Amino acid sequence: METKDLYKTLGVGKDASREEIRGAYRRLARKYHPDANPDDPAAEERFKEIQNAYEVLSNPERRREYDRGPETFFGQGGFRDGGRPDDLSDFADLFGNFGGFGDIFGRSTSARTNVKQRGDDVTVSVNLKFNESLNGVTTRVRVVAEEVCGDCGGSGASPGTAIRTCPDCGGRGTRSRDQGFFALSETCPRCRGEGVYVEKPCSSCAGTGRVERPRQVTVRIPAGAKDGTKVRVPGRGSAGRKGGPPGDLYVVTRVEEHPVFKRRGDDFVVEVPVSFVEAALGAEVPVPRPGGGRVRLKLPAGTQHGRQLKVRGAGAPNVKKKGQTGDLIVKVSVVVPKKLTRREREILEAFAEERDEDVREGLFREASGT
Numbered sequence: 267m268e269t270k271d272l273y274k275t276l277g278v279g280k281d282a283s284r285e286e287i288r289g290a291y292r293r294l295a296r297k298y299h300p301d302a303n304p305d306d307p308a309a310e311e312r313f314k315e316i317q318n319a320y321e322v323l324s325n326p327e328r329r330r331e332y333d334r335g336p337e338t339f340f341g342q343g344g345f346r347d348g349g350r351p352d353d354l355s356d357f358a359d360l361f362g363n364f365g366g367f368g369d370i371f372g373r374s375t376s377a378r379t380n381v382k383q384r385g386d387d388v389t390v391s392v393n394l395k396f397n398e399s400l401n402g403v404t405t406r407v408r409v410v411a412e413e414v415c416g417d418c419g420g421s422g423a424s425p426g427t428a429i430r431t432c433p434d435c436g437g438r439g440t441r442s443r444d445q446g447f448f449a450l451s452e453t454c455p456r457c458r459g460e461g462v463y464v465e466k467p468c469s470s471c472a473g474t475g476r477v478e479r480p481r482q483v484t485v486r487i488p489a490g491a492k493d494g495t496k497v498r499v500p501g502r503g504s505a506g507r508k509g510g511p512p513g514d515l516y517v518v519t520r521v522e523e524h525p526v527f528k529r530r531g532d533d534f535v536v537e538v539p540v541s542f543v544e545a546a547l548g549a550e551v552p553v554p555r556p557g558g559g560r561v562r563l564k565l566p567a568g569t570q571h572g573r574q575l576k577v578r579g580a581g582a583p584n585v586k587k588k589g590q591t592g593d594l595i596v597k598v599s600v601v602v603p604k605k606l607t608r609r610e611r612e613i614l615e616a617f618a619e620e621r622d623e624d625v626r627e628g629l630f631r632e633a634s635g636t
């Protein structure tokens with residue numbers, strides 16, 4: 267297949283806007299249209315070239331492909347229906363782009379085929395170690411997303427074969443059906459609303475124009491991500507349809523459970539054993555810090571079992587509000603000795619005698635309701 271400069275064919279610059287391309291195409295198509303040039307094979311050939319050039323340059327995705335390297339583009343059968351310049355029905359296909367034969371001279375309609383569609387969002391999950399979630403990490407995830415089929419350029423047609431305007435609906439994608447007094451509009455069953463059908467479906471994508479392909483995407487997980495945090499990677503989902511934008515990728519973090527620190531919002535909760543003497547007398551106790559190291563916590567005298575104390579700012583960073591950090595919540599767990607030496611027992615007995623206290627007095631008073 268020969269390599270032509272499609273921009274030259276339409277007489278526009280390489281940086282021409284879509285409107286300029288469309289305008290040039292309309293002007294030239296009118297001039298070289300076979301109806302206007304009966305029995306003129308040269309005009310017909312020219313018309314064909316204009317059609318091909320416009321087909322590629324009017325589609326942002328195909329235009330990009332072409333700009334990247336005309337050689338490769340043509341080598342892959344970049345023209346949807348190249349090699350059939352003598353088939354006049356192809357001219358109808360051209361006008362199908364505008365909703366039907368002849369519409370180029372005035373009306374502009376949009377068959378569903380021309381409607382841009384955003385690609386689907388894709389969600390994957392990533393497993394994180396505790397410290398990775400706390401400090402953030404750049405990681406690679408495997409994403410299986412739909413891409414435009416490289417063999418047919420997304421057209422769904424086997425390279426070298428034609429895409430034709432659907433004869434049943436004239437490319438509109440809908441048909442009106444008379445129902446007595448009513449005329450109902452229904453999706454064309456032959457082309458399923460696409461307005462076109464392919465002569466021979468591309469074997470790589472079974473005519474869908476799209477293939478699912480796994481790829482590796484690098485994603486930055488922000489510091490403070492927790493189990494279930496959704497990280498959005500714009501534009502890395504499935505490819506759009508008809509030149510529409512791609513969908514987004516969502517990476518959901520799965521964080522391994524930590525044996526000591528339990529997450530609660532941006533806070534961490536840690537249970538810290540404290541001796542009954544420390545709890546009674548008060549003490550300064552070391553507490554492990556999430557991510558490593560330790561902090562000293564002042565335990566007031568008379569601290570009760572189960573009491574919660576806060577170490578401000580020792581929690582997880584907030585993934586959205588920069589500079590905002592959660593707290594470390596210390597749950598005091600009072601430890602009572604399981605075994606006592608004889609001397610310890612004597613000391614505690616002496617303490618009990620000195621204290622002479624009934625700690626359940628209040629409970630029984632409340633229980634009897636007096």
Ligand SMILES: [Zn+2]
Nearest residue numbers: 415418468471
């Ligand atoms: Zn294909």
Ligand SMILES: [Zn+2]
Nearest residue numbers: 432435454457
């Ligand atoms: Zn149809």
